[in-house]
Structures are given as structure tokens and as C-alpha cells.
Amino acid sequence: MLGLGSVAKKVFGTPNDRKVKATRPLVEKVNALEAEFEPLSDEDLKVRTADLRARAANGEALDALLPEAFANCREAARRTLGLRAFDVQIMGGIFLHQGNIAEMKTGEGKTLVATFPAYLNALTGKGVHIVTVNDYLAKRDAEWMSKVYGALGMTCGVVYPQQPEAEKRAAYRCDVTYATNNELGFDYLRDNMKSDLKDMFQRDHNYAIVDEVDSILIDEARTPLIISGPAQDRSDLYKTIDAVIPLLQDDHFKLDEKTRNVTYTDEGNEFLENHMAEAGILPEGQTLYDPESTTIVHHVNQGLRAHKLYQRDKDYIVRNDEVVLIDEFTGRMMAGRRLSDGLHQAIEAKEGVNIQPENVTLASVTFQNYFRLYDKLAGMTGTALTEADEFEEIYKLGVVEVPTNKPIARADEHDAVYRTAREKYDAIVAEIAKAHETGQPVLVGTTSIEKSEFLSSLLQKENVAHNVLNARQHEQEAQIVADAGKPGAVTIATNMAGRGTDIQLGGNVDMKVMQALEATPEADPEEVRARIEAETASDKELVKEAGGLFVLATERHESRRIDNQLRGRSGRQGDPGRSAFFLSLEDDLMRIFGSERLDNVLSKLGMKEGEAIIHPWVNKSLEKAQAKVEGRNFDIRKQLLKFDDVMNDxxxxxxxxxxxxxxxxxxxxxxxxxxxxxxxxxxxxxxxxxxxxxxxxxxxxxxxxxxxxxxxxxxxxxxxxxxxxxxxxxxxxxxxxxxxxxxxxxxxxxxxxxxxxxxxxxxxxxxxxxxxxxxxxxxxxxxxxxxxxxxxxxxxxxxxxxxxxxxxxxxxxxxxxxxxxxIRPLSEAEQKAMIAQIEAQRSAVQSNAKASPPQGEKQAEAAAPGFVEADPATWGNPGRNDSCPCGSGRKFKHCHGALA
Missing domain, CATH: 1.10.3060.10 (Helical scaffold and wing domains of SecA)
Structure with a gap:
């Protein structure tokens, strides 16, 4: 028996079906104009752009200009990139122009889709921002799509960190600007710290298209962007506290993994009080409960969190004597990002690396409030429907599922649940070896660097050739992803799994051509391409016969979206494919959310060693657990936003x-x-x-x-x-x-x-x-x-x-x-004294520069009047990363500023 809801959907269609259907007349209009635009010369396409700009300036609505603008853009893309946009891509462009999130599966060509609404909205002259998740994608997409914008007579720029100011200003003045969410947010804050309009980078916040919108507006929205400056150095305090934490017993604290929270018990407080008093941190007669102890209590709490909640090679890695955070959603290194409130310093003390001073906030903004500045916002991703409520509530963005160009041929298997992690990993290795022998490429998804490297060691023992893609190998990301579709390829990846880069069956032709030409620069590029295209086509057929790309996930993530993203790497553009999740009761999600009941059930069933339970009910119960976690994370973000809204006003x-x-x-x-x-x-x-x-x-x-x-x-x-x-x-x-x-x-x-x-x-x-x-x-x-x-x-x-x-x-x-x-004008004598002081400073800096080049403004500040190279008492307060004023050529922190 069908329910009433199912009957109604059969008759009227789902709300999504009705939205898709409503765009078909517009798509037909764009298609009807194709015959008119094909015969135009390259110059005529630019003339059409000038005409459309003039009509937009005269008040004609962009909706009225849409069919001509999209037809012009499609023709420019066909000529410059050799890509003729499918009808579903035009449809996706329409949804983006209307200010929606277009959910388009992996491999459906989202990068090209963004050019249509970007071109249409840039006709107003107010600029369009296309937002990506990392600098590599921003540069790649800008370079790739600038050919289309150039053919249409529009300018295209890219914004990236440490960019020369003149270049960045020019990029923001372009019709279309590609940038990462972080750089846009930081530039907004920097602009509002400038003292002259000429120095500001950003123009109006007119229209933004956010690529991988779920990653940017959901996953990263829990962490605000902060521009900070250094505060006083408290290295000794962190080290003293860090020495005490390992002495704590299990009854001294309570650990709640569900909420990622850790607190001291009464016994723990008493133990700490005694040790802090012995160490001289807590003055005689003062307790941890006194108001004067607030700072000590705060740092003691952070020390406990650093030891019990933050794990090396999962939450962070230690690289070049510094603690670098790992993004829990993408598995990427977040260079330059630091945890606030002394937590990062507590982790540095724990790892025995240089402790950098705490910072004070100079300016901050959340991604929610930054992106709500835009007059119109749109986004695209392969996975957004699970978070549709949040997009609607926070950003007033609707989510529309755009049909695929070809039907999805991927087989998604039910989850296999094992009793122990050892049994699970044995089964995974056996499954990978079996697929590898048949020539089927395998992408293995893991949740941390540690687990990806553990699985790699197991495969090495079995002599299975493979690549590992995690934050340690992020420089080779494009190369590893390009090879992941080759026959028999095995790629172990964290969640970073190449978002924005398609895994093409048989391998990536462009990457192979580039490598071949680098190896033999004298070769004829056209001959090389023809040879590689033929080789890749034959490899693609082999992979298709073997069943396409096999995505094997080693764990369920907290969010269903991350799981769906991993599944979506396989089965692009109607390719065959297969996906499976291998789980154990010792996995974090299973362990924290109700694995005891499941363990009892499995025990009663009398499961043998190495056997797995595979049933749709298991999938459903896991999805419920994930939905609970997603709901809790949504509440955290909503609460953060409510507090930030107060500051935002x-x-x-x-x-x-x-x-x-x-x-x-x-x-x-x-x-x-x-x-x-x-x-x-x-x-x-x-x-x-x-x-x-x-x-x-x-x-x-x-x-x-x-x-x-x-x-x-x-x-x-x-x-x-x-x-x-x-x-x-x-x-x-x-x-x-x-x-x-x-x-x-x-x-x-x-x-x-x-x-x-x-x-x-x-x-x-x-x-x-x-x-x-x-x-x-x-x-x-x-x-x-x-x-x-x-x-x-x-x-x-x-x-x-x-x-x-x-x-x-x-x-x-x-x-x-x-x-x-x-304020008052300086007297003649004061002016002379000031000039003399500036000259003295300049000559001191120059004499110091002969020994080692100055690094930034802090070096100039260190060489003040009365500066004597041999006398540290005259050096003032050099920055820890500046050259040491003694002239050794080493950084201050590694020379006279080294911590004892």
C-alpha cells in the first residue's frame, strides 16, 4: 500500500520536480538562440556583451537578458574550451542566478555552470565573486574559465594569500573574481582596518557563487575568522601547567566524547591546587576558586583539553617545529590557523615545540555574517539536501537537486559491520587486493592521517602498490587524484579526496600530456595528445569492464554529506561504479552512539570471527545516529550565530x-x-x-x-x-x-x-x-x-x-x-630633533642589514636610537620571527631569543 504522500508525489511530482520543470521553457529559449549565435564572429560575441551591458545599465531586468546572455556564454565556452554546456548545466546556471543552491553530482561540470550566472550578473558592472575551498582551485578555475570571459569581453581575476597589493586590487576590480572563502573574509576585515579608501580592496558585495557551498557555509561556519595581534608571552606558565597534566589520574577528570568536553572533578581540582601552589603559580593562601585565579583556571582547563581531546596526526601535525591544525572535514593542513584562548599554546607545550605568544583579537567575523553581506548569494555542491533546513534558516537559500546528464550507474552496497577493528581491516585489505587483481581502481576513504597511514602499512605487507593522499602529501594532490582512475590503481585518501578534481576512468588526459611534454619538451604536443588519448581510451574500457571506480569507505563520518561526497567520486557522467562502507563496533561513531545494543545483538546471533552483518536496518540506524550529530552541530552553529549577530550589528x-x-x-x-x-x-x-x-x-x-x-x-x-x-x-x-x-x-x-x-x-x-x-x-x-x-x-x-x-x-x-x-605644531628645535632621530634609526637599520637582511617592520623598530649590536639590553623587543639583532643571520627565536 502506498501512503497518501507517495500517491500525491506520483500525481503532482515533488517540489523539486516542479522547480526543475519550471526552468524547461527558459532552457528551450536558450537552445532556440543557439542557431543565431553560432555564425557570429569572435568580435560579435564581445559586441553582444557590450549591448547586454548597455541594456542592463538602462534598467532592463537581468531575468529578461538571461536567454541571450546564456546563449552567448555557451557559444564562447564551446569555442574556447571545446565544451558545449548540456541542458542540465544551463538549468543549474538558472537556479544559481535565482539565488539557490544547485545540487549537482560529481563530474556534472559545476565549474562551467558557474560561468553562466557569473557572466549575466557581471553585466551590471558591480562585480561577481566565485568562492572556492582552496587556493589551488581558485587559481585553476580562474585560469581555465578566464578564456570564456575573455572571449565575451569581460575581465577575470584571482585573489590568493600573500598577493602583491596592486595585483589584488586589480583582481577585485575585475568583472569576475575567483577567491577562497578565507581570503574574502580576511580582506573584508583588513579593508575595515585601513585608513584610506584608495587602500581598500573590495567593492560592493553584489553577488557570490559559492562552490562546495556545504563545506564553506556549514562545515567551516563553526570557526570565526579572526585577525589578531600578539599579546604578552606566557611560555613558562604553559610549560609548568603541561608538566602537571600527565600526573592526573582517571578520577581527576571527566571526559565526554559526545560533546568533546573535558572537566575536572573535585579530586582533580584539589590535586591541581596543591601542585600549582608547589610550582609557585598559585600564591600562598589563594585557591583555584578565588576570582584572582581566573586566568590560571582557564589555562589549566586548556591544558587538559590539549592532552585529552586533541590527538597528534588526527587533529594536528607537527611540522618544522610548529603545530599545524588539520581540517576535520577535508583533512587538509590549515597553515596559519591557530586555536584561540591559549589552546594552541597548550598543544605546543604538550608537543615540546616553540610556544608562540597568544594573540588579541583586532577584528573578527563569522562566515555566516560575511556571506550574508551579499545582495544575492548562490551555491553549488554535490551534497546539500541533508542540510537544506540550515541553508534555508540561516542564509534564506533554497536547495534544488539538478538532474544528472546521464543516469547514475553506480551500485551502492549496504554497510558491512564487523565486531572489531582488526576484523574490519582484514576484510578491507582482502577486498582491495581482490579489486586490484581484476584491474578495478579503488579509492579508499579514511577519517584521519593516522588511519590512512595504518592502512597503507597493511597494504605494504600484502605488496599492494598504492598512493596515499593526506595533508602530508597535499602538494601532490592533483597528481594523485589524476592517477586514481587508472586500471588497478589503489588510492588511500582522507576526506580531502580531491574535491573539485574529477577522478576520470583510465586517468586524466591533460595531466598525462603535461607530464609527457615536461619529460620530452621537444616532442610535438599534438602527436603526444593523440597518442595519450588513444591509450587512455583503451584504459577506460578496461576499467569499465572491471566495474568502474570502487569507493571503499573505512568508517562512517559524523556527517552524511561527507559520506555522500566520497560515494560521489564514483559514477560520474553515467560511468559504472561501486561503493561500500566497512565498519566496526570500535569505530568512533559506532562506539559513541549506541554500539552496545548492536554488540549484544551480534553476540546473540553467534557471529563468527571475520563475519559481518549486512542489512538495510543497520544503514537506517546509522543514518539516524548521523542525523543526531548533524542536529547537534547545527545547534552549535546556530548558537554561535546568535551571539555573533549581537556583535555583527x-x-x-x-x-x-x-x-x-x-x-x-x-x-x-x-x-x-x-x-x-x-x-x-x-x-x-x-x-x-x-x-x-x-x-x-x-x-x-x-x-x-x-x-x-x-x-x-x-x-x-x-x-x-x-x-x-x-x-x-x-x-x-x-x-x-x-x-x-x-x-x-x-x-x-x-x-x-x-x-x-x-x-x-x-x-x-x-x-x-x-x-x-x-x-x-x-x-x-x-x-x-x-x-x-x-x-x-x-x-x-x-x-x-x-x-x-x-x-x-x-x-x-x-x-x-x-x-x-x-595636538600642536612642532617647534623648529623639535622638528630638527625628530629628523635626527629618524636618520639615526635609518643608519642603524642599514648597518644591521649588512649582517642580515631585515624581515619586515619589526626589524626597523628594533634598531632604535642607542642600539648597540653587542648589548641585548639596547635591542628593545624584537619579534620572535625577526632576524636576531646580534647580526648572526638566524631568527631571534633560534638565537638570543631561544627559550631556556
Whole structure:
């Protein structure tokens, strides 16, 4: 019996079917225009672009221009790349233009799909950003697709880390800009720390197409982007705490793997208190429960987390004497990323590498709030439907499943569950060896570097030739993925498994051609290509006969999407393929989520050594466990976003205010308003409303005005005059301060005064915002405890954050007013002294540079007046990565700055 829902779907179709059906008339319009665009010359395609731009500028809707724009773009791609977009690719482009997420299976050509909506939306002249998951893909896609944009008369650029400023600025000015999510977010933060509009990189946030949208907007959304600066060095504290943690017994702490949380028990606290007191970290008579111990308690907690929750070669690797984090979703190294709040330093202490100083936050933003800046957002991926609710709730993005060009021919087998990990790995090795002998290529998915290398050692014992792709071999990623479809190839990969690079049966022709030409540069490229294409075609047939690519997963991941991504590597464009998951009751997901019941069932069934249970019910129960974890992770992200939304409103105000200041030609009026507001506050404070004259604090007002405004006025006398009220005193102060500042403007000259006001305003805003971010971080870390008093922590955070923000604005006005009142032109003697100081600095830097080239601005700061190369006491405070001022040519941290 079919349920009512199933009957309704049969009659009316699913909502997804109806969306797909609605695009068919548009696809037919694009197809009908093909005959009109094919005969056009290359120059005519560019003329059509100019015509479409003009119509868009005159107010014609982009929806009306879509059929012609898509037809023009399809023709340009056919000519430059030899690729004629399928109807389903045009359909995907339409969904992206409408601001949806297009779910398209692996190998369906998403890279080409993005060019259609990007071209259409770039006609407005506001720029389009195409966002990728890594720098390699950004550069590859930009280089590849720039041929299409160039043929259409449009510019295409790419943004990447450590890019020269002029090049980056030019890339952002292009019609279409390829970049990673990290670089876009960081550039947004950097732009809002600049002091001149000319130095800013980004233009409007008009339209973004996010490739691998699930990875960027879901997986990475739990971690905010932070730009930070160094704080005080606490290496000794981390080392002392690290020495104590291994001494803890099992009853000293509680470990909760489900929530990835670890806490001390009462016994643990008592044990720590004794050891901290012995080590001299905890002052005599002070306990861990005293407010003064907050910092110590915080770092002791981080030390415990570093030892019990973070594992080497799973969560991080140690490389070149530094701890490099591993992305849990992609298995890639995250160079430059550091854990906050002293956790990274605790891991560095645990591993015995150089401990780098903690950082203070200068600016931060979450990916959710960065991507919500765009007027229109779209995305594409092979796996998004499982997270459709989150995309809708957070980003207002619908998910549409685009049909495949050819039916999927992949066979997805039921999961095989073994009692122990040993039995599972024995079965995996046997299965890989069997497929390898038949010439079937195998892609083996693992969840960590450690497990990928363990499996590699097992295959070595069996003499099975294979490649390993994990964060240690990420430089060879493209090569390993290109070879993964060759007959009999065995590739062990972490989750990074080449997102964005197709595994082609028989091997990747372009990669083989490139290698052949590198080996024999004198060979004829066309002959080489023809020979390799023939070889690859024959290899492809062998692989097809062997059953296509076999994806063998060694574990279920927390997220169904990651499993589906791995499955999706096989069966591209209608190719045959096969996928299977081999699990054991000792796997993390099975162990944490209810394996005991399953273990009891398997015991009762009397399963023999090496036997597996294979049943659809097992799949269903596993998917339920995964859905629970996904739900919990969604709640974490939602909570993070709720707290960040509070800060985001304030961030928008501050960043908007900075931009207004940078755009303004004359800030005298803003400075005057601030000054008058400060005067109002001072008068209200010392001459309260509806008070008698004998209650006025004339002396206090005199001191405050002298300090804040730099004005020495007879205020005490004013307060004793008959008939003078607070309004009269305000007016006199307004007038005196305005005349005083007008005199300063005349001394400096109008142009100089404008620049001074601008720089003081921006610098003060930045300093205040940094302090405010630190306050919010501290507030966020303690506000959760309000829940014990039956008060909503989020509401408490909102209220207190608002009060802090108001206080910040008040102190901002006072600081700007005070600084402007204190500036004065330098006397001739002071100017000469300053020039002499700069010259001395320059010559000291140059003499130091002869011994070793300076590295960045910190080297220049170290060579201050009075600098003596042989005397460390005169070196100031060199950065740990700068050249050592002694002239040895080594880094400071490896020379005089080496930790004892």
C-alpha cells in the first residue's frame, strides 16, 4: 500500500520536480538562440556583451537578458574550451542566478555552470565573486574559465594569500573574481582596518557563487575568522601547567566524547591546587576558586583539553617545529590557523615545540555574517539536501537537486559491520587486493592521517602498490587524484579526496600530456595528445569492464554529506561504479552512539570471527545516529550565530562609521559635534539638572575642561555670577572650544587639519573597537553561568553588550576630543630633533642589514636610537620571527631569543 504522500508525489511530482520543470521553457529559449549565435564572429560575441551591458545599465531586468546572455556564454565556452554546456548545466546556471543552491553530482561540470550566472550578473558592472575551498582551485578555475570571459569581453581575476597589493586590487576590480572563502573574509576585515579608501580592496558585495557551498557555509561556519595581534608571552606558565597534566589520574577528570568536553572533578581540582601552589603559580593562601585565579583556571582547563581531546596526526601535525591544525572535514593542513584562548599554546607545550605568544583579537567575523553581506548569494555542491533546513534558516537559500546528464550507474552496497577493528581491516585489505587483481581502481576513504597511514602499512605487507593522499602529501594532490582512475590503481585518501578534481576512468588526459611534454619538451604536443588519448581510451574500457571506480569507505563520518561526497567520486557522467562502507563496533561513531545494543545483538546471533552483518536496518540506524550529530552541530552553529549577530550589528555600525569618515572631505563638523557632546556630558556631571548654584561643582568642571579640552577658563568665576545657569555655561564652553580649535586649524592649515582629524578619528575608533572586542570575548566566556540563575544567557549578553557599546561610544568621543585639543605644531628645535632621530634609526637599520637582511617592520623598530649590536639590553623587543639583532643571520627565536 502506498501512503497518501507517495500517491500525491506520483500525481503532482515533488517540489523539486516542479522547480526543475519550471526552468524547461527558459532552457528551450536558450537552445532556440543557439542557431543565431553560432555564425557570429569572435568580435560579435564581445559586441553582444557590450549591448547586454548597455541594456542592463538602462534598467532592463537581468531575468529578461538571461536567454541571450546564456546563449552567448555557451557559444564562447564551446569555442574556447571545446565544451558545449548540456541542458542540465544551463538549468543549474538558472537556479544559481535565482539565488539557490544547485545540487549537482560529481563530474556534472559545476565549474562551467558557474560561468553562466557569473557572466549575466557581471553585466551590471558591480562585480561577481566565485568562492572556492582552496587556493589551488581558485587559481585553476580562474585560469581555465578566464578564456570564456575573455572571449565575451569581460575581465577575470584571482585573489590568493600573500598577493602583491596592486595585483589584488586589480583582481577585485575585475568583472569576475575567483577567491577562497578565507581570503574574502580576511580582506573584508583588513579593508575595515585601513585608513584610506584608495587602500581598500573590495567593492560592493553584489553577488557570490559559492562552490562546495556545504563545506564553506556549514562545515567551516563553526570557526570565526579572526585577525589578531600578539599579546604578552606566557611560555613558562604553559610549560609548568603541561608538566602537571600527565600526573592526573582517571578520577581527576571527566571526559565526554559526545560533546568533546573535558572537566575536572573535585579530586582533580584539589590535586591541581596543591601542585600549582608547589610550582609557585598559585600564591600562598589563594585557591583555584578565588576570582584572582581566573586566568590560571582557564589555562589549566586548556591544558587538559590539549592532552585529552586533541590527538597528534588526527587533529594536528607537527611540522618544522610548529603545530599545524588539520581540517576535520577535508583533512587538509590549515597553515596559519591557530586555536584561540591559549589552546594552541597548550598543544605546543604538550608537543615540546616553540610556544608562540597568544594573540588579541583586532577584528573578527563569522562566515555566516560575511556571506550574508551579499545582495544575492548562490551555491553549488554535490551534497546539500541533508542540510537544506540550515541553508534555508540561516542564509534564506533554497536547495534544488539538478538532474544528472546521464543516469547514475553506480551500485551502492549496504554497510558491512564487523565486531572489531582488526576484523574490519582484514576484510578491507582482502577486498582491495581482490579489486586490484581484476584491474578495478579503488579509492579508499579514511577519517584521519593516522588511519590512512595504518592502512597503507597493511597494504605494504600484502605488496599492494598504492598512493596515499593526506595533508602530508597535499602538494601532490592533483597528481594523485589524476592517477586514481587508472586500471588497478589503489588510492588511500582522507576526506580531502580531491574535491573539485574529477577522478576520470583510465586517468586524466591533460595531466598525462603535461607530464609527457615536461619529460620530452621537444616532442610535438599534438602527436603526444593523440597518442595519450588513444591509450587512455583503451584504459577506460578496461576499467569499465572491471566495474568502474570502487569507493571503499573505512568508517562512517559524523556527517552524511561527507559520506555522500566520497560515494560521489564514483559514477560520474553515467560511468559504472561501486561503493561500500566497512565498519566496526570500535569505530568512533559506532562506539559513541549506541554500539552496545548492536554488540549484544551480534553476540546473540553467534557471529563468527571475520563475519559481518549486512542489512538495510543497520544503514537506517546509522543514518539516524548521523542525523543526531548533524542536529547537534547545527545547534552549535546556530548558537554561535546568535551571539555573533549581537556583535555583527555593532560591527556594521563601526565599519559603516569608518567608511563615512574615510569618504568625508571635511570632518570639522563631526569633531565639533563630538566636542559639544563631551561638553554636555561634563556640564551634566558637574552641574546637575534642577540643582541649586551652591550644589554646583565649579572646581571639578574647571579641572575636567582643562584636561579634556585643553582650555584654561575662569569657570569657577562663571558659576558664582548672578543669573548664570547651566545653559549659559554650555554656550560659553561651546564658543571658547570652537575658537580654540579654529585657531589650531589656522596654525596647521586647513588641509593638514583635515588629515589630522581623519587619522585621529580612525585610530581612536580602531583602538576602542579592539578593546570592545576583548570585553565581549570575556563577557561571552562567563555569561553562560547566568543560566544557573534561570536567566537567558543570550538576553544577558545582548543587554550587557549594548551597555558596553554605549560606553565605548562615550569614551570614543572623549578620547577624540582630548587628542585633538592636545595636538600642536612642532617647534623648529623639535622638528630638527625628530629628523635626527629618524636618520639615526635609518643608519642603524642599514648597518644591521649588512649582517642580515631585515624581515619586515619589526626589524626597523628594533634598531632604535642607542642600539648597540653587542648589548641585548639596547635591542628593545624584537619579534620572535625577526632576524636576531646580534647580526648572526638566524631568527631571534633560534638565537638570543631561544627559550631556556
Amino acid at each position: 555593532q560591527r556594521k555600525v563601526i565599519f559603516g562609521q569608518r567608511r563615512e569618515i574615510m569618504e568625508a572631505d571635511d570632518l570639522a563638523e563631526i569633531a565639533q559635534d563630538m566636542r559639544h557632546q563631551v561638553i554636555d556630558d561634563l556640564v551634566d556631571q558637574h552641574i546637575p539638572a534642577r540643582s541649586y548654584a551652591d550644589q554646583w561643582d565649579g572646581e571639578g568642571l574647571y579641572v575636567a575642561v582643562l584636561e579634556q579640552l585643553g582650555l584654561d577658563l575662569p569657570i569657577i568665576g562663571w558659576t558664582e555670577e548672578d543669573g548664570v545657569d547651566d545653559t549659559e555655561i554650555r554656550e560659553r564652553l561651546y564658543k571658547a572650544s570652537d575658537e580654540f580649535m579654529a585657531g589650531k586649524a589656522a596654525q596647521f592649515g586647513p588641509e593638514n587639519m583635515r588629515n589630522i582629524e581623519k587619522q585621529i578619528l580612525l585610530q581612536t575608533i580602531d583602538a576602542k573597537w579592539r578593546e570592545h572586542l576583548l570585553m565581549l570575548e570575556h563577557l561571552r566566556s562567563v555569561v553562560g553561568f547566568r543560566g544557573y540563575a534561570q536567566r537567558d544567557p543570550l538576553n544577558e549578553y545582548k543587554n550587557e553588550a549594548f551597555q558596553l557599546f554605549e560606553g565605548m561610544l562615550d569614551s570614543l568621543r572623549a578620547d577624540v576630543t582630548r587628542k585633538l585639543s592636545q
